[in-house]
Structures are given as structure tokens and as C-alpha cells.
Amino acid sequence: MRILFSLLLYAAAAPAPAALNVFACEPEWGSLAREIGGDKASVYVASTALQDPHRIEARPSLIARARSADLAICTGAELEIGWMPLVQTQSGNPKIQRGQPGYFEAASVVPMLEKPEKVDRAMGDVHPGGNPHIHLDPRNIARVAASLGERMATLDRPNANFYSERTKAFLERWRAATARWEKEAAPLKGMPLVVYHKNMTYMIAWLGMREVGNLEPKPGLPPSTGHLTDLLARLQREPAKAIVRSAYNDPRPGEWLAERAKVPSLAIAFTVGGTPQAKDLFSLYDDTLERLLAAAK
Amino acid sequence: MLRKLWCAVALAAAMQGALAQNAFNPDISLILQGTAAYGSQNPDDHQITGFAPSGGEVAPPRRGFSLGESELVVSGNIDPYFRGQLVAALTPDNAVEVEEAFFQTLQLGGGTVLKGGRFLSAIGYQNPIHQHAWDFQDAPLAYKAFLGGRWNDDGVQLKWVAPTDLLIELGGEAGRGRAFPATDPNKNGAGAWALFGRVGGDLGASTAWRAGLSFLSTSPKDRTFEDAGATQSFTGSSRLWIADFVVKWAPDGNATVTNFKLQGEYFRRAESGDLTFNATTGDYDSRQSGWYLQGVYQFMPRWRVGYRFDRLDHGSVSNGLGLTEAQAPLLLTDHNPTRHTAMVDWSLSEFSRIRLQLASDKSRAGVTDNQALLQVIFSLGAHGAHTF
Numbered sequence: 001m002r003i004l005f006s007l008l009l010y011a012a013a014a015p016a017p018a019a020l021n022v023f024a025c026e027p028e029w030g031s032l033a034r035e036i037g038g039d040k041a042s043v044y045v046a047s048t049a050l051q052d053p054h055r056i057e058a059r060p061s062l063i064a065r066a067r068s069a070d071l072a073i074c075t076g077a078e079l080e081i082g083w084m085p086l087v088q089t090q091s092g093n094p095k096i097q098r099g100q101p102g103y104f105e106a107a108s109v110v111p112m113l114e115k116p117e118k119v120d121r122a123m124g125d126v127h128p129g130g131n132p133h134i135h136l137d138p139r140n141i142a143r144v145a146a147s148l149g150e151r152m153a154t155l156d157r158p159n160a161n162f163y164s165e166r167t168k169a170f171l172e173r174w175r176a177a178t179a180r181w182e183k184e185a186a187p188l189k190g191m192p193l194v195v196y197h198k199n200m201t202y203m204i205a206w207l208g209m210r211e212v213g214n215l216e217p218k219p220g221l222p223p224s225t226g227h228l229t230d231l232l233a234r235l236q237r238e239p240a241k242a243i244v245r246s247a248y249n250d251p252r253p254g255e256w257l258a259e260r261a262k263v264p265s266l267a268i269a270f271t272v273g274g275t276p277q278a279k280d281l282f283s284l285y286d287d288t289l290e291r292l293l294a295a296a297k
Numbered sequence: 298m299l300r301k302l303w304c305a306v307a308l309a310a311a312m313q314g315a316l317a318q319n320a321f322n323p324d325i326s327l328i329l330q331g332t333a334a335y336g337s338q339n340p341d342d343h344q345i346t347g348f349a350p351s352g353g354e355v356a357p358p359r360r361g362f363s364l365g366e367s368e369l370v371v372s373g374n375i376d377p378y379f380r381g382q383l384v385a386a387l388t389p390d391n392a393v394e395v396e397e398a399f400f401q402t403l404q405l406g407g408g409t410v411l412k413g414g415r416f417l418s419a420i421g422y423q424n425p426i427h428q429h430a431w432d433f434q435d436a437p438l439a440y441k442a443f444l445g446g447r448w449n450d451d452g453v454q455l456k457w458v459a460p461t462d463l464l465i466e467l468g469g470e471a472g473r474g475r476a477f478p479a480t481d482p483n484k485n486g487a488g489a490w491a492l493f494g495r496v497g498g499d500l501g502a503s504t505a506w507r508a509g510l511s512f513l514s515t516s517p518k519d520r521t522f523e524d525a526g527a528t529q530s531f532t533g534s535s536r537l538w539i540a541d542f543v544v545k546w547a548p549d550g551n552a553t554v555t556n557f558k559l560q561g562e563y564f565r566r567a568e569s570g571d572l573t574f575n576a577t578t579g580d581y582d583s584r585q586s587g588w589y590l591q592g593v594y595q596f597m598p599r600w601r602v603g604y605r606f607d608r609l610d611h612g613s614v615s616n617g618l619g620l621t622e623a624q625a626p627l628l629l630t631d632h633n634p635t636r637h638t639a640m641v642d643w644s645l646s647e648f649s650r651i652r653l654q655l656a657s658d659k660s661r662a663g664v665t666d667n668q669a670l671l672q673v674i675f676s677l678g679a680h681g682a683h684t685f
Binding site: 047048050051052055057058059060061063064065067068078081082083084085086089090091092093094097098099100121124125220221222248250 | 374377380401403404405406407408409410456457458459460461462463464465466495496497498499502505506507545549550551552553554598599645646647648677680681682683684685
């Protein structure tokens with residue numbers, strides 16, 4: 001018993017205490033927290049780009065990490081509804097409960113798209129708050145960064161200036177990069193795309209591309225042969241430039257359709273870590289646009 | 298005109314008010330279930346030979362078509378400090394049963410959570426999981442024999458999560474002891490005690506695991522059952538240990554296309570005290586055990602297959618009355634029940650599931666019950682979160 005106790009104490013004392021312990025639900029928010037927090041924040045990312053953010057499980061490791069977090073950053077808009085509420089209650093951590101300053105929802109500070117007027121499960125796995133995949137519009141990243149910077153400053157008062165300075169510096173670099181991306185992406189305007197899941201909506205809206213179909217028959221339902229056959233017939237009438245999937249999507253349905261519709265099938269990182277090139281938020285956008293531009297030619 | 302406008306404004310305001318109030322409603326979800334079952338034996342004759350009957354709903358489902366339990370789940374935050382949840386089961390025979398009704402603290406801090414009310418105890422792996430989320434339609438034999446299917450007592454639970462990267466969770470429960478193995482004592486204080494500890498973590502990105510050890514102590518008094526025309530009753534102490542583990546695997550941790558889940562639990566029970574047999578009393582001492590191991594594999598989106606093996610060990614049962622197997626066959630027959638169960642299920646979406654389950658059940662000595670059943674599970678309403 002004594003050994004167990006000293007082991008526990010050792011384990012508790014082991015990590016060098018960074019000022020702010022951050023639990024990020026998805027890699028994009030982990031990256032953003034690192035940009036703003038620098039060495040003052042110790043960031044744990046609960047999921048990877050190869051995992052479907054809707055289907056993360058409340059794993060033991062997540063409960064253990066959430067236990068000591070000062071700040072949890074999630075997308076919100078019910079994206080994490082299948083796991084985060086459990087992680088919150090089971091962690092026994094008062095700071096990250098809903099309604100506390102230590103729980104930050106990125107979707108709460110951006111204008112939401114595809115907000116359904118009414119919801120019914122017959123429409124598939126729709127989110128009443130709107131489409132939650134907000135991070136592929138750089139203007140949303142800027143909005144979230146500004147708000148997150150303030151939140152981190154509130155939670156860690158002694159380092160408030162540090163976070164404000166870093167937020168300002170990040171936003172400057174980010175705005176310059178956004179202007180560059182908008183210029184580079186000009187040829188993408190009007191480009192018709194078939195997307196696996198409705199998770200590129202914000203990028204499509206930002207760059208003026210067109211979504212002409214989804215591989216999923218309804219949001220959240222796996223692609224079926226019947227639906228793919230319908231889609232193939234539609235693509236023969238109205239061709240698309242590319243069939244786009246995210247790193248975590250099953251490649252087979254898209255490849256099946258690509259081969260028959262004679263349209264290139266394309267994988268994008270979707271979030272940080274989804275391709276070897278997408279190492280942070282900047283390279284995520286560089287890499288994604290590069291891949292889309294290559295398909296647009 | 299003005300009046301009309303005023304009416305419209307008032308109506309709009311009222312509607313907005315209604316909507317705003319609605320936003321405070323708790324999350325509500327409803328589980329609908331049904332089965333169509335075949336059994337080569339009559340479920341009414343079901344028994345687990347060699348083990349004192351648990352009195353729970355442990356028989357195979359009724360043959361033919363039957364409605365399963367419909368579950369109504371209502372949950373939400375009460376205020377910044379508490380969360381509450383009610384799970385009411387509407388049973389096919391038109392009764393309402395409160396499965397869970399508890400509050401849980403949100404602000405106690407230090408990794409501690411206090412829960413109070415009626416709740417599925419945290420002992421074992423499967424015990425805290427609701428039936429509709431099980432991978433097979435029925436409970437493992439060990440749960441049926443040692444807990445009457447599950448342990449959901451009225452009481453309090455205190456749980457603590459250690460501030461470590463590896464999950465270390467310790468907790469205890471004090472309860473009334475309202476069902477088997479306890480006998481709902483009419484007394485002040487607690488009639489059942491439970492302790493549990495768990496560790497868990499990740500092995501790379503693809504594998505997550507958890508292992509636990511639990512203990513349940515109760516003091517049954519005049520726990521009675523009929524066997525071969527004689528009435529037996531037990532008074533004494535009952536101690537149950539459970540060791541459990543679960544391992545989940547998915548390529549890169551992405552369970553959407555394929556994933557595998559392996560779970561197993563080992564139960565060991567020691568009961569000692571007095572056994573009364575047709576009004577004569579003598580010593581009683583039993584040490585019995587059981588285990589199961591099951592694996593469920595999703596081989597493509599929507600489709601899963603699973604296999605479970607169950608076994609109980611009659612162990613040692615001694616009595617000071619000199620009873621023979623012929624006098625007390627249910628308790629003293631040296632029978633080690635086994636069961637093989639296989640299933641395949643198909644989920645059109647996250648909210649609907651259809652399952653075919655086949656079993657060869659040797660719970661009763663000398664009898665094999667071959668079972669087949671088709672089960673449907675539908676979830677309506679709020680998207681619930683499932684425990685690991």
C-alpha cells in the first residue's frame with residue numbers, strides 16, 4: 001500500500017508543471033493552443049487526424065488526461081457529443097465542466113453554416129447547431145484564436161501578457177497567410193467537388209467552390225452501393241473535378257467512384273497530422289490548397 | 298390594426314419564451330427493443346444447477362415474439378454543481394422499473410465524484426453498462442449466477458481519479474443491499490459494501506485497455522429458495538471478487554471501418570454462515586467461481602460478429618446438515634455450467650441495430666438448451682454517450 005502511495009505521488013509529481021494544462025479535443029485546436037501558449041502551455045491532443053472526430057471513445061487515457069486539465073478546447077456544436085460529456089463527468093475535474101471558463105467551444109465564436117431549420121434523425125446525424133467542421137476557413141481560425149487568446153489570459157493571469165502578445169503575433173502572420181492563400185486559390189473558384197462527408201463546407205464557402213455530392217447518403221451513414229451508383233449517374237451528367245476524402249475516411253468508396261466516373265480521387269489532411277506535410281495550421285492550409293490546385297488543373 | 302400587431306408581437310414573444318424554456322429541458326432518449334426467440338427448452342424451467350438461485354431476470358427470453366424492455370433516459374445538469382439522470386424501464390408486462398435515478402457531483406474537485414441514488418454499480422466491466430449497449434442480448438452466466446444479472450443498489454458512490462497520465466481510478470459504494478446476493482435488510486446503515494479499482498491507458502494509437510478489480514460484500518438474512526420440495530434459506534456473509542479487463546483495437550484508433558473488442562471477467566464468491574433446510578439449521582460454506590471471455594469484431598462498416606464463452610465452477614459447497622445431492626439437487630449437484638454464444642449484428646446507423654444470436658446453453662445439468670434469437674434495438678432522441 002505504501003509503495004502504491006509513493007508511486008502515485010511520484011507519478012503526480014513527475015511532469016514538470018507548465019503554467020496551463022490544455023486538453024484539446026481535435027488536432028487543429030491543439031496546434032492553435034501551441035501557437036498561443038508557446039512553452040507556457042502543455043498541450044494534450046485527444047484525437048488524431050486519422051480518427052473520425054464524431055466517433056472518438058471516452059477512453060481511459062482521455063479521462064486520465066482530462067483529470068488535470070486547466071482548459072479543454074473542443075469544437076462544440078455537438079461534434080463531441082458521443083464522448084466528451086462522459087470524459088468531463090468521469091474526470092472529476094470541476095474546471096472543464098460545461099459553463100466553466102476552462103471549457104472552450106470553438107464553434108461558439110464563429111458564424112455557423114448549414115444550421116438546420118428543423119432537425120430529425122431521418123436526415124442522418126445532423127447537428128442542430130450547424131455544421132461543426134469550422135476549421136477549414138482561415139477566417140474562423142482567426143476568430144477562434146482571438147477568443148482563445150483571451151481565455152488563456154483569463155485562466156493564467158500571471159502570463160496574460162505573454163498570451164496576448166503571442167495571439168497578436170499569430171494573428172498577424174495568419175492574416176498575411178490568409179491573403180496569400182486567397183490569391184493562390186483563385187483558380188479553385190467554381191470548382192465542383194464530391195466530398196465524402198460534409199466536412200469541407202467552410203472551405204468550399206470560403207473559396208467559392210461547389211459541392212456537387214457526398215459519398216455518404218446522409219451525414220454519418222456509411223456510403224452504400226445504391227447511393228454510389230446514383231452519384232455515378234449524376235456525375236456523368238454533371239462532372240466534378242475531384243472526389244475528396246479526409247485522411248480518416250475509408251478510401252475505397254471514393255476510389256470505386258473515381259475509377260468509374262473518370263474523376264481523380266483525392267485525400268486531404270483535413271486537420272494537422274493528416275498528411276506528412278500538414279505539420280501545423282499553416283502547413284495544413286498550404287498542403288490542402290496545393291492538393292486541390294493540382295486536381296483543378 | 299395596432300391591436301393585431303400587438304397580438305402578433307405578444308405571440309412571438311410567448312413563442313420565444315417557450316423556446317427558451319424548452320432549451321432547459323433535460324436530454325431525453327428512448328430505447329425500443331424487441332426479440333423473436335426460439336429455445337429448445339422451456340425458459341420457465343431454466344436453472345443454473347449447482348448455484349443458489351439469484352432471483353433476478355436471468356432466464357432466456359420468452360419463446361416467440363416479445364417486446365424487450367423499453368428504456369426512457371432523462372438526463373441533464375441540475376445546476377453548476379450537480380448532474381442528474383433517470384433511467385426508467387418499461388417492462389413488457391406493463392410495469393415501470395426504476396433502473397437508475399441518481400445525482401452526480403460536478404464541482405467536488407480533486408478528481409472526486411460523488412454519486413447518490415439508485416445506479417448501476419461500478420463493479421466489474423459490464424455491470425455499469427446498460428443492457429441495450431451490451432454486445433450480446435443477455436448477461437454472461439457469471440452475472441446471472443452471482444448478481445442476478447446486475448448489481449444496481451440504492452446508495453452512494455465515491456470515486457477518485459488519480460492525477461496521473463495512466464488512468465488510476467479508485468472508489469467505494471455503500472448501499473442498502475436491496476437485491477440478491479443481499480436480502481434488503483430492514484436496518485439503519487448500509488447493507489452492502491463495494492470497492493473497485495481500475496487502471497487503463499493506451500498502447501500506441503490503435504489499442505486502448507482497462508483492467509479492474511472489484512469486491513462486493515453483503516450479509517444476506519433468510520435468503521430463501523425452494524428446491525425439490527424443500528425450503529432452504531441462507532443467513533451469513535457473502536463476498537464476491539471480480540477481476541475484469543477490456544481491450545479495444547482499431548487501425549490507428551479509427552473504429553469506423555474495422556475494430557475489435559476483447560473483454561473478460563472472472564468472478565469468485567465465498568459464502569459462509571447458516572443454512573436452514575426444512576426448519577433444521579447447520580453450517581454452510583461455499584466457494585464458487587465463474588468466468589467468461591468474449592470478442593466482437595467489426596469487419597466492415599455496419600457489420601459485427603461476436604463469440605462468447607461462459608463457464609461456472611461449482612467449486613466446493615459444504616453443509617453441516619449432511620445434506621445429499623438428492624435432497625438439495627439445485628445447490629449440491631456438482632455441475633459446471635457452460636455456454637457458447639455467437640452473434641452477428643447489423644447497424645444501419647448509430648441509432649438502429651438488428652442482431653441474430655445463437656447459443657448452446659448447458660446451465661442445467663444434463664440438458665442442452667439451444668437458443669436462437671433475433672433482437673432489434675432502436676434509440677430515439679438525444680445522442681447518448683457510451684462508456685468505454
